[in-house]
Amino acid sequence: MSNEIYFANNYRDLCEQHGTGAGFQFEFSCWRCHDTWRSAFEPYTSGRVAGWADRVVGSAWGAFGRTGSEATSALGGLVGANWGPAKDAAFQKSIEDAKVHFNRCGRCTNYVCGRCWNAAQGLCLNCAPDTAAEALAAQQRGLNDAVSQRAYETGSAQAASFDTGQRRQLVCPQCSTETHGARFCPGCGHRLAQADHCSSCNAEVPQGAAFCPDCGTRR
Template sequence: MAGWLSRGVNAAWSLVGGAGRGVSDAADGLAGASFGTQRDAAFTRAISNAQGHFNRCPRCTAYVCSRCWNPGQGLCLHCSPDTAAEAQAAQQRGLNDSVTQRAYAAGQQQGGSYDATTPRQLVCPHCRAETRGGAFCPECGHQLAQTVSCSSCHQALPDGAAFCPACGTRR
């Protein structure tokens, strides 16, 4: 039984998606199994019925179902995509690209007022919440570590310093 089934599956596969042998080759392979003409005839009918649901692309030689077939061109949709669908997809890509470019330009304008040199702590060390660079944690209110600068010379002050080491101004 396993040999007959294996030969039948191999014959059907080569007919539908493989080497492209004809129905007679598949039926001849099963007839040699000597399991009776009724089974062979039933299998031959099944192959004939399946052939009506698939088209063979002359360009790439793939077998495809009717959903993947362009009947106007006589080719599969991989070789001959639907023009209207491709135009719609290209239009959507163009819209997305345009919106992306405009959003990028708006971000560049907003970035002009952002001080990129100021170090920011992005995660609260106390509760691990995302801080988005604020001075205090929005979840627990913990004061975040930020570099303090001298009000006179604007040099960075070390933590706990009472006086600026650069100019001597009291903190």
């Protein structure tokens, strides 16, 4: 048997070693679209028997005592010893089954599902995209780019009427409402981006200042 490992990165281990649900199952995923396929569940009989024995001895500890505990410990050791080889065999079988549902791209070497496979080229759709789909996507990109350019030109034409020197506040200092550059706050009506002026010299006074920076008059 070959030691080569397939699906090294795109599978998930769903195996359970102990309990009534002990068994082997693996989930494989398409590298491109991430859709998944699960192998058939294969029970691990030894793990189920050990789980059953633990419950029996646990409920009858007084009757069996140390002897029963040693028996279940020995059985548990046997389960652990058999687990690795049994899991490897189950994994190998699931890989062989998964190969029917996935294709390996000859260019990027990734495994993809049938919907992501260009059978005519023997490549995945990332390496060999569908021609009709690419043409439609290119048409849409061309339309979007052209509309974006026209919208940009419209905005550029409107720039002449936009007062770039006007002061604006995007958040009201009184109630913290977003203003979107309006002259008055839509939340409380506070007049925005208007500097205070000194009552004595009419100089501009910074917001929060207690005295006029030009003449020293107290506000």
